[in-house]
Amino acid sequence: MSPLLLFLLLLLLSVTGFFIGRRKAVSLAKKAGGTSRLHSLPVYYGTLTAFWCCLPAFFMFLIWLSFEQSIITWLMVADLPEQARALPPARLNVLISDIQGLVNGNIVSGEVTPLMRSAAEHYISLKGISQMITSVMVLVVAIAGMLMVHRQIKPELRARNQVEKVVMGLLVVCSTIAIFTTVGIVLSILYEAVRFFQQIPVTDFLFGLEWSPQMAIREDQVGSSGAFGAVPVFAGTILISAIAMFIAAPIGLMSAIFLSEYADRRLRSVVKPLLEILAGVPTVVYGFFAALVVAPLIRNSGAQFGIDVSSESALAAGLVMGVMIIPFVSSLSDDVINAVPQSLRDGAYSVGATRSETIKDVLVPAALPGIVGGLLLAVSRAIGETMIVVMAAGLSANLTANPLQAVTTVTVQIVTLLVGDQEFDSPKTLAAFALGLVLFIGTLLLNIIALTFVRKYRERYD
C-alpha cells in the first residue's frame, strides 16, 4: 500500500471515528436525559475519537518512515556475500548506492554484476514487506485507538478538556516549527563556516581589509589572490543600506504623516494603494532602472561639476533601493499613526496645539514602537537586497566611504561565490557561508537592539 493511499485511509478512518464517537455521545445523552447530562458537547466526543484514531497512527507512520531506509539497507547489507561485506567502508558505500541506483532505475557507476542484481531484488522485496508491515501496523493502531476511546465514552468523560489539550499541543508544535527551522539554518551555516575558519583564521576574515576570493583550482593557475578580509564587503552593505535608509526613512515617514493626518479620505484612498504598488515592483526592474537611468544620470551630473563618478556607484544603488523601501516605511507608519487613539488627538487639540505640534509631540511618540518596527523591516530589506546592487553598484570590493565609487555587498558576494561550479573544500565557496553567518549575527543584533528599544518606549494607551 503506498504512503498516499495509507494516508487517505487514515483520514477516512478518523472521519468515521468522529461520527461514531459523536453518535455514541448523542445516544448516551438521550438515555441520560439531554445533552446537558454529558460533560462536553457530543462534537467533542467525536473529535476526541478522531484524534485518538489518527494522531498515534500518524506519529508511528512518521517514525517508521524516518527509519525505514536505514533498516532496509542494513538488512540488505547483512545479506550480501562475505567478500562484499569485507570491502573497505568507502567501497561498500559505493556498492550500496549503486544497488539503490539500480532499484530506482538510475545509472550506476560501473558494470552491473549478478551480485548487485540479486541484492537489488532483495532490496525491492524487503521494501515491499516493509510497506505491508507499515500499513498493517498503522491501521491496527488507528482502529485500536478509535475503539479504545469509543469504549471509554461516558457522560463523565472530560472530552472537551482533552480535546483542548491536544489542540494546544498542535499549536505548540506549529509555533516551534519556525524556531527549529531557524536553528537548522543556523547550524547548517555554522557547519560550513567552521570549515571555512579552519582554513582562514577568524581574525583575518573579520578584520582583513582586502576581499579578493579568487582561489586556484589547479597549482599552475594564475590570478589567484585568495584574500578573505570581509571588512570592505560589510562596509559596502552598510554604506548602501545607509544611503537607502537616508532616502526611505524621511520620505516614508513624511508621506505616512501626510496620508494619515493631512490627506482627505478620497486622496488617501488613491495615494496609499499607489505607494504600495512600489512594493510590488520586482527588484530586477528596480535594478535596471538603477543601472540604465539613475547611474548614468549621477555620472553625467557629476561630470558637470567636475566630479569623477564611476559608472557603477553605491549612490545609484542606494538611491533606488531607498525608493524601493519607501512603501515599507510609509505604509506601516501610516497604519500605526492611524491606530493612535483619536482621544489623544482630541486631548492635544483641546489644549490648543496645532496640527504639527500634535503630530510631532503626541502622535509620533505614541506610534514610535510601530514606526521603529517599520524602519527595521526596511533596514533588513535593504541589507538583504541583492539584485539592485549587482546591477548598479558592481562587484568590486572597494573599502571606501565615498558613495560615488563602486562597492559591493555581502549578499552580492554570496551570490557570486555560489554561482557556477563549486568545490566544497575550497575557501572560496565556504567563504559564502562565513559571510552569511556574520550577516545573520548582524541582523540578529539589529533585531535585538530594536526590540529592546521598542519595549523600553512602548506606551500603553488605555
Next chain:
Amino acid sequence: MQEVLNKKNVEKRILAPRESRDTIGRINVSNPRMICRDVNVYYGDKQAIRNVSIDIGCNEVLAMIGPSGCGKSTFLRCLNRMNDTIDNCRVTGEILFDDKDIYDSSIDVVPLRAQIGMVFQKPNPFPKTIYENVAWAPRIHGIIESKSDADEIVETSLQKAGLWGEVKDRLDQPGNGLSGGQQQRLCIARAIAVSPEVILMDEPCSALDPIATAKIEDLIEELRTQYTIAIVTHSMQQASRVSQRTAFFHLGDLIEVGATEAIFTKPSHQLTEDYITGRYG
C-alpha cells in the same frame, strides 16, 4: 478607522427634520462669559442641534443633561470648535466669547482652544511623563521660558487639580501608569496649565468609581472660583451637586434652562420632569 467611528456617532444624532421647539426658562445671565444664539449643528445634511440659545455665566457651573443622543456633547464641542476635526460638521449661529464670534474667520482656533479648555469622557493623558503631560501645552504656547517656570506651572496646576500630593515624587513616570481617577485629574491639570478661562467637561466622571467621582466633584467646586465651567453629565445627582444652572436637552433642542435647584424641584416642562424623575430616558 476614525472615520467609521465618527460616522457612527453622527448617525446616532441624526434627527428627523422638523421645527425647533422653544426653550423654557431664562437663557441669559447678568454677567455672561459666553453667549450662544441660534446655534445649529449639522452633520452633512442632517441636523443635530436646533436653534440653541444660552448664556454661560462667569464663574458658574452650567450642567447639561438629557438622554443619550440629545446633542449636549455636540453642543459642548461647538464651544471650543472641537467639532472642526469632524469632516462634515457645520455650525451656524453665533457663539460669542469676549464679544467675538468664535466661528468668525478672523478667529484663530489655536489660541481659542487654549482659552477654552476641555476634559473628556475617557481620561486621555499623553504617552509622556506626568510632568510633561502638564508642561507640554504651556511650552508650545510659549508661556514657559525656563525650567523654573515649568516647575512652577506643573506644581500649581497639579495642586489645583488635587493631584500634587499623590504624584509629586514620581513626576517622571508615565501618565498612563496612574489610576483612572488620577488620570482624569491629570487631564484637568493639563487643561488648567494653559490658564484657560472656560473649562468644558464632557461626562468627566463616567469612567470613574464613586470615590474618584467625589474627588472630581470637589475639584469642580473649587475650580468654579477661577474658571467658568460647562459640564455634560448623565448623572442627575452630579448635576444637582456641582452646578448652579442646568440645561435640559432633548432630541437636539434646548428644552429648559434654569437654576439647578428649580429644575430639579419644580421643572416647568413635562419632558424635563419626566426625565429627572426617571420616567423617561
